[in-house]
Amino acid sequence: ATQYLDRIAAHQHLNAFITVDREKSLAQAAAADAARAAGDTRPLLGVPFAHKDIFCAEGWKTSCGSKMLDNFIAPYSSNVVERCDAAGLVTLGRTNMDEFAMGSSNENSFYGAVKNPWDLTAVPGGSSGGSAAAVAARLVPMATGTDTGGSIRQPAAFCGITGIKPTYGTVSRFGMIAYASSLDQGGAMAQTAEDCAILLNVMAGFDERDSTSLQQASEDYTRDLNQSLAGLKIGLPREYFADGLADDVRAAIDAAVAEFKKLGAIIVDVSLPNTKMAIPAYYVIAPAEASTNLSRFDGVRYGHRAADYNGLNDMYEKTRAEGFGDEVKRRILTGAYVLSHGYYDAYYLQAQKIRRMIANDFQAAFKECDVLFSPVSPSTAWNLGEKTADPVAMYLEDIYTLGVNLAGLPAMSVPVGFGSNGRPVGMQIIGNYAGESRMLGMAHQYQ
């Protein structure tokens, strides 16, 4: 742990961490050492790692990348933190992220942008950009992330690491600060699929404090790591390889697909006809849920409160005006609008119908194949500042990741090489519900 803490200190220019607490980490590491000396053999005992700053951890500042929670010390731990603590993992710190997980570049953080370790002029992706950069720069071997519309997969792709968002309901959302509750899902980020499987074993499991937690028997996500790929059917969704996909990304994916063929997999052509509608549907549903989830930040219960105000309404207004950044305000306004009387049917209800059609598209595709392969993002990491003036341009970059969250499916990002600018390319593996072990096994065989 000391070595990693020193490495984190030497890489502060990446801005990957919001909080590092040497004393707390070293105490946890000492306890792990003592347990190991006493014969404890838990696989992750004493392994240094980091949490995205969205998981409440008792006694730790939990900011969610926002000024609103800059002064918030969590009074309890999320289920994910409890589970990681119980596994003997050593928390070295809390990673930077887009404010309330809204963003695709990590530039929306109150604590400033994270830099991509491969190229300091590039974004690391978002919203789990701090976790991705920290793993890529070897500041921690693994980290937690969350994925509402791509926030584990896209930063993993941009930083050349592996990340998995499991089936909705696999990892408890208890104590994970809510963005869009019907889409939010925690997951694992690490160098390899094998490490992701080992971390997911710790993070996943039924939790009665999350009403959408899946009541399923706990599983060992490492079980398929050494399975042969012979005869497995990989579907390539036509719409994910259409206009807008950069040539260098496509070339890296094609090369990876050729490797999987050599490993015995069979490639089939499939169609997900409603792919384009994922962006408008997501950017109605996610803000709608965010506008209600974020109403709790009112200056009364916890977090920031404006210093000067005239009565209760003024206090609410000033607190929220000061505490939230521009992108968060944009989402709250959009969300309140699409939910409002007179517009609800036209926007929100319509988006819910599209969501069902997208989920149906995936089920039709899975009749013809076992998993789907696609790019994670249409291009490699863009330059810091390149898309900050145009939010819609940023939203369009999420085209390949959003459908998975709308359908609740598991998906992961696997590094498959580099683009013409030397920045990493990630390939997405999408599985059917509860398909994580098989997907991790495929990635492991390739790696």
Ligand code: GLN
């Ligand atoms: N880029 C998407 C958004 O801004 C997804 C973010 C996420 O998965 N948390 O909403």
